[in-house]
Amino acid sequence: MGVAQGMDVLLDLADKLYSRQDVGFLFVGRGSEVGRLRAAAQERQLDNVVFFEEIHPDEIPGLYAQCNVGIVALDPRHKSHNIPGKFLTYMQSGLPVLANINRGNDLAHLIRSEQVGQICESNQVDELQLCAEKLLVQIDDGTDFTARCRGLFEREFSVKKVVEQIVAGLAS
Numbered sequence: 739m740g741v742a743q744g745m746d747v748l749l750d751l752a753d754k755l756y757s758r759q760d761v762g763f764l765f766v767g768r769g770s771e772v773g774r775l776r777a778a779a780q781e782r783q784l785d786n787v788v789f790f791e792e793i794h795p796d797e798i799p800g801l802y803a804q805c806n807v808g809i810v811a812l813d814p815r816h817k818s819h820n821i822p823g824k825f826l827t828y829m830q831s832g833l834p835v836l837a838n839i840n841r842g843n844d845l846a847h848l849i850r851s852e853q854v855g856q857i858c859e860s861n862q863v864d865e866l867q868l869c870a871e872k873l874l875v876q877i878d879d880g881t882d883f884t885a886r887c888r889g890l891f892e893r894e895f896s897v898k899k900v901v902e903q904i905v906a907g908l909a910s
Contacts, residue, residue, distance in 0.1 A: 745775055745811055747838055750863040751870060752779070752787045761874070763787045763809075766801070802831040806877055807855075810837040810845070821845050829854065829891035832884035836873055838866050852890045854883060 745765070752763045763786060765775070772789065779787045793801065802808070808828035812820055820843060828835050835855035839845055846857045856869035877883070893899065 745771060746778075747861055747863055747866060748809065748811055749775065749778055749782065749784065749787065751866050752784050753782060754863060754867045755870065756784065756786055758786075761786065761870075764790065764805070766790045766793055768792045798827060799831060802828070802833055805833060807873060808833040808835050810835050810839065812837075812839040812843065821848070826891065826895050829887045829895065832887045834873060834877070834881075834883035834887060836866075836870050848890075852886060854887050854890055 748763065748765075755761045763784075765772075765787065766789075768791065776789050779789070808824065808831075810822055810825050810828075812822070820839075825835060825837075825845065835849060837845065837849055837855060837857045838861060839857065839859060841859040843859070846859055849855050849857050856873040858866040858869045860866075
C-alpha cells in the first residue's frame with residue numbers, strides 16, 4: 739500500500755458504503771502509506787475498514803476464499819499499462835475485481851472483455867461507488883464470476899501458458 743496504488747479513493751468508497759452492513763473492506767499488506775491510511779480510517783471512524791499486516795503467501799488462498807471481491811488500485815498518474823500480480827491471484831482464485839486504475843490501462847479492456855469485474859478509470863469516488871454497487875448486484879444475481887476468472891487465468895496467465903509462449907518464442 740504505497741503511493742503507486744492511490745488508496746485514498748478506497749477510503750472514500752468505504753465512507754460512501756458505510757451504511758451497507760453487507761460490505762466491508764480488508765486491506766492486507768505493507769507499504770509507505772499504511773500508517774497514514776490506517777490513521778485516516780480511524781479519524782473518519784470507518785469501522786467497515788480493517789487493516790492487517792502482510793500475510794504468508796500460503797495463507798492467501800484461505801483469505802480469498804472468505805472474500806467476494808478483490809480490489810485493484812493504481813494511482814491515476816500512471817502513464818503505462820500495468821497488470822498487478824494481485825490481479826492474477828484474484829483471477830486464479832476466482833474472485834471478480836473492482837478496479838480503480840489509470841485511464842487507458844490495458845487492464846480495463848481485459849476486465850471488460852472477459853467480464854471479470856468492474857472498472858473505474860476516473861478516480862472519482864462517485865463513479866467508483868456506482869461500479870462497486872453494480873458488481874455487488876451482479877454477485878447477488880448469481881453471475882458466475884468464478885468460472886470466468888479462473889478461465890481467464892488458465893488461458894492467459896497460467897504456468898502452462900507462459901511455458902508455451904517461451905517455447906514458441908525460442909522456436910521462431
